[in-house]
Amino acid sequence: MPMYMPKDVKLARAYVPDQPYERLFPLNEALMKGTLFANLYQPYNRENQ
Template sequence: MYPKFIPYMNSNYMPSPAMFPKMNLQLARVYIPLQPFIGLLPLNEALKQGTIFPNLVMPYKKAEKR
């Protein structure tokens, strides 16, 4: 629909590599452990847990009342 659309990039907010010569900075690193497929949760349970994959369910401890 817009074949020549170029998003506007404000150079004030997007520093270029030329601003940091030879500093060899690493901004971020991603670590994604392999997760084997072990099946799917039933849909009603998946809605409660927020995921359809059972190995992504994180059981959190309830906060103790003070």
């Protein structure tokens, strides 16, 4: 089980870890990439299908 999951999970509940505010893109670049967080940026590449 991932580290961010509580020990006694209940069914049909969403458990989402907090997003750390680090490695942020500048705002104009974030708008072009679709995310403010650099660690979430994964551009689509046809070759990696």
